[in-house]
Amino acid sequence: MPTSRFVSPPISQFDKLRQPLEPGEKLVFEFFDAHLPEDWEIYIQPHLNGLRPDFVILNPKVGIGVFEVKDWNLNAMDYRIEEQRNRPPKLIGTKDGKSFSLQSQNPIEKVQQYKQEIFDLYCPRLEQGSGFAAITAGVIFPFASEQQVRALFNKSMLYRDMIKYSHFYPVVGADSLQSGDLLRVFPEGKRYYSKYMNQDLYLDFKNWLIEPDFAAEQRKPLTLDKAQKSFVNSRTKNGYRRIRGAAGSGKSLVLAARAAELLAEGKTVLVVTYNITLLHYLMDVAVRWPSGEGKTRKDITWLNFHYWCKRVCMESGHEDDYKALWENSDEDDVLNIALPALVNRIIDTVPDEVTHYDAVLVDEGQDFMPNWWALLRRVCLDKGEMLLVADATQDIYDTAKSWTDEAMKGAGFSGAWAELETSYRLPQLAMDKVCEFATEFMPPELVNLPKSAQLGLAIEPCNLRWVQVNESNAIDVCCDELMRLAIENNFNEGLSITDSTFLCDSKKIGYEVIKKLGSKGVKTVHTFAHDDKESRRQKVGFYMSDARIKATTLHSFKGWESRALVIYVSNKTDQKTLALIYTGLTRLKRHEEGSCLTVVSCSEKLLKYGKKWPEFETKILHRAI
Incomplete structure (x- = not known):
């Protein structure tokens, strides 16, 4: 019975x-x-x-x-x-x-x-x-x-x-x-x-x-719409394809599914990202595509761009040259110029000692420089396949402007961008606020607004909350809002605490928040180590399926999604920071049982915008004179 x-x-x-x-x-x-x-x-x-x-x-x-x-x-x-x-x-x-x-x-x-x-x-x-x-x-x-x-x-x-x-x-x-x-x-x-x-x-x-929602999601086959499937199941005549779309339109899903399809055809596949943490998300998506189950994690090569560069140096016997780059050098110069140049020379001199692939797929392409893409083209075999997916609105590294029309032509592309217009991630209420933010604060030439998959009124519950603070109490309020999800969650009984995610643009603030949570007995998996090497190790170990509250930077969470977010926004409001905030807001994932997004903001520039959120509260501490 x-x-x-x-x-x-x-x-x-x-x-x-x-x-x-x-x-x-x-x-x-x-x-x-x-x-x-x-x-x-x-x-x-x-x-x-x-x-x-x-x-x-x-x-x-x-x-x-x-x-x-x-x-x-x-x-x-x-x-x-x-x-x-x-x-x-x-x-x-x-x-x-x-x-x-x-x-x-x-x-x-x-x-x-x-x-x-x-x-x-x-x-x-x-x-x-x-x-x-x-x-x-x-x-x-x-x-x-x-x-x-x-x-x-x-x-x-x-x-x-x-x-x-x-x-x-x-x-x-x-x-x-x-x-x-x-x-x-x-x-x-x-x-x-x-x-x-x-x-x-x-x-x-x-x-x-x-x-947790993520654990349940992993058991479901990947569902794509007609346009998305067409990109997964086909290739262009010359093998080069570029896809752009708004946040939540399924760009990463298409890339991961295409990687699984190519692997099933017996092809060697390299998937490259800028952020280390994004690789875990792509791997989790790929195994949900029918042809990818049980194979994609071990048989596809998943690397962030700079680690791929390091691997080329190691496998070709140029370890000493790689180490020499970092001696008394500026890190940005090494990552953006010197390291790609070294890899280029290695491919010139010993091409047979560098692994080549039938397909090279790049996610979050707006984070890449054109010369990085040119480098990856060199390890794609003749008659191979190259895929670039991008959203210029999420240009958090200020690199999208380098992709001029001329640069695109020189990158092997012809014709217009393939487009994914419909956003399936964001709840309708959140999408409205995201579009308002982009229209008000983002350069018009870069804005690619998400279009709703829904017709009519929003159907899924969505709790949007804005809390205005100042820097003196920001850490306490961030911690309180995360505990509010854990203990006082009266708006979403179906929410697992381990789905809760904290995002901010400062490792220092992030570390103080997770330390305060720890003092209350709440465990987190985070990427806020002060040491860069340890931070990279933490990113490699950052999984949504971890049984703890997640905490990381807005940079590292790009490409991911969560149904329960607390985002800290500082008073910094330059264009890169605004693009980063936009990216954070678009990480909210719709769910039939409800989703929730809380912004804890110190920004005076965003105060008027925040007051228009469904739930607004001021928790500004005034110093005694």
Whole structure:
């Protein structure tokens, strides 16, 4: 009989999870689904602020259960618990005469951590002390006897007082699962009411548990319109194509899908961007195209332009020449002039030592200089394919003006640009405000306004909020607005906290914001390291599928999208900064359950514009005289 229970991710998606359910996890889900009353919600492998418990179950009238499931065969090696002075007992494994610590996998310690964090961070309104009773933390071994499990972990359970309060710390084996004994596996599961739980606590926690939009999106095939598909499935006569379109019109989708198609044809493919972080987005898109599943990540070469230059130097034996460029040189001169010139000389002198490709595809082409494009053309094989996609309105590096008509002709292009006119990303309300911004603050010759895919009134909820501040309280307000999404989200109950993204144009401000969030226990994945090398490493590790709030610069988020954004705008208002702000505003992604964009602004120039937003608030601190 079909269940009406809320399950996240939905049961229909279990076979498409990026981290498939283990056999034991399947058994545990089937147990809970069969024996729990239907008002208990079940969350599988939820993204919990960097933690990934196997199961969380939630009932707005009763409480919370968090469970760790271990498929271990306890006879496969010698397991033992070793006591430590003033520290938790350590789990040790011995196999083939060698002993090693398994403490990082100790399920007793894991569920203790889950319970403590749920109480401290995700449910701050639980009563101190007694509110702990609203949370059950359990361990399940589906393939080991209960006697064996309890004997092994007895010392750990004693240390954590789990035996004394066994009602809230069930530790069970296969016996209880097979017997269908809900009272043994989850004693609170039979309860209908608890004085410690209420609707507010339920909503506080639910937004941390809901599957992130990005994770759900990854399981869906890529959907393109007729115009987009035509570019994916064809090539021009000479192999050169340039596509332009407004923000959200699907330029990156077309490029990623075309890369997957070319790979399926047996072609070698190089995809190049300016920003390192954009590569992750393109890779995630490419695997959603039917011909790209399982192949594109490893078989397509994904590089940002300057790392591609470095790779050419390394593979051709010019490592010393590459290092010499950076000695007492201006970084911009090296990146824009000296490094491309070195690569050009290498291709001239040892072309056979440089990898060539059947196709070279460039995203965010307005960030590239014409001489960079010319360099990439040199590694495209005869009768190969070159694709350039661009949006001059997002000219955050002031390079679009170098692409004159003459430069375009010399770059191998003929005829007019191919156009993508319809924007599918932005909610209608946000699109209206983006167009107002572009019309008021952007040079008319560069503006490429998005056109709506919708007819008539907006159909998806969209919360737009502008908060005017000054620099003295900007960090506090940015942090408050992010916490507002996490804790006081009354406008979008279907929003996962890990979908929240913070963007700003200053690493210093960004770092202070994430540091303040950290002091509140909120974890982030960010790119705000002060050291350039470390910042580049952080960018390589920046994924939307990470189970933490995202925080990065407006530059690094170009090409990405999120349904929940907080953007900090400083008082700087030169043309490049305005283009950057425009780019940030266009990162908002429509969603049938709603999206939200908050701008925290110090800019006096933008104040009049901000006052026209649906929700406007002033939080300017006035110094005492």
